[in-house]
Amino acid sequence: MSEMSVAKAIKARRSIRAFSGEPVSEADIRELLEAARLAPSSLNSQPWRFKVLTSAEDKAFLAGDASRQQKTFLAAGAVILCLADLSAYRRESAAAYEGYAASGLFAAPTIKGIKNYVTRELSGPLAAARAAGTMNVALAVSQMMLRAVSLGLGTCWVGMFDEAAVKARFGLGEELALVCLLAVGHPAEAPGPRPRKSLEEIVLP
Ligand SMILES: Cc1cc2nc3c(=O)[nH]c(=O)nc-3n(C[C@H](O)[C@H](O)[C@H](O)COP(=O)(O)O)c2cc1C
Known part of the structure; x- marks a missing residue:
């Protein structure tokens, strides 16, 4: 079958x-x-970092404690915690900068821009x-949501949760931000x- x-x-x-x-x-x-x-x-x-939860207990926890009204979790096949590792983000951004600076591939103003x-x-x-x-993780989640459509699956981005409670339950460190x-x-x-706004409403003249 074609994609x-x-x-x-x-x-x-x-x-x-x-x-x-199911x-x-x-x-x-x-x-x-x-x-x-x-x-x-x-x-x-x-x-981006992901934790895939499928147990009834975890889903009940998220439906009850984390977002209060989000009963949708109970019948979802999985709930994926979508996280940003802020420490890794910083470490790898700095390493990338060093690599670019040493590569000689970029003009000085570009390197300066990256450094800033x-x-x-x-x-x-x-x-x-x-x-x-968050910006980076959101892009990855967007790709997951579209891929899900092509697999016949549905998704819902849930932004209402008690971050501290979710992180405590799953033992997630302070470097991880729950997106x-x-x-x-x-x-x-x-x-x-x-409903969506028209193009006229979102494209500035
Ligand atoms: C940042 C963000 C946070 C959201 N939070 C929730 C949420 O907590 N609960 C929920 O049911 N939907 C949530 N949504 C889904 C939006 O309500 C939904 O995308 C919007 O109403 C448009 O509907 P559509 O996705 O079906 O086109 C969220 C979406 C985004 C992008």
């Missing part, structure tokens, strides 16, 4: 909040993670790297498209 086109997947994707309860196969989960792995990232730092970016991202508390980490919980499963609903 669904990207254009078709973009148009067909919806946030799915009702799932059949498990998601390991092969499909792997396909989603592979789609995330191939995403672009700043200085190719690839700061890296310096900004490396200074201050770890939390200062959160915005950049979203991604519910993944076999859809039990087929919602139509949600």
Whole structure:
């Protein structure tokens, strides 16, 4: 069977909040993670980290404690914790800069620009790297959501959670920022498209 086109997947994707309860196969989960792995990232730092949860206990915890109203988790085949490793992000951004500077491939102004970016991202508390980490993880999650459509799966990005409680339960360190919980499963609903602004509203003159 031929693969669904990207254009078709973009148009067909919806946030799915009702799932059949059927498990998601390991092969499909792997396909989603592979789609995330191939995403672009700043200085190719690839700061995304994922924890795949499939047990009824973990899903009940997330539905009850983390987001309170998100009962959708209970029938999802899996919930993927999507995290940014801020320490790795900083370390690998700095290493990438050193590599670029030593390569001789880039003009001096470009190297200076990278240095400014890296310096900004490396200074201050770890939390200062959160915005950049989140940006990178969001792209990877977006690729997972589209890949899911092409596999006949539904997803929902859940942004409402108690980060401290989720991290404590799964023993996640302070270097890991929780960006979203991604519910993944076999859809039990087929919602139509949600409202979108027109191009005129989003493209500035
Ligand atoms: C950053 C972000 C946070 C979101 N948080 C939640 C959430 O906590 N719970 C939920 O049910 N949907 C959440 N969503 C899904 C949005 O509500 C949904 O994308 C939007 O209403 C458009 O619908 P569509 O995805 O079906 O096109 C979130 C989406 C994004 C991108």
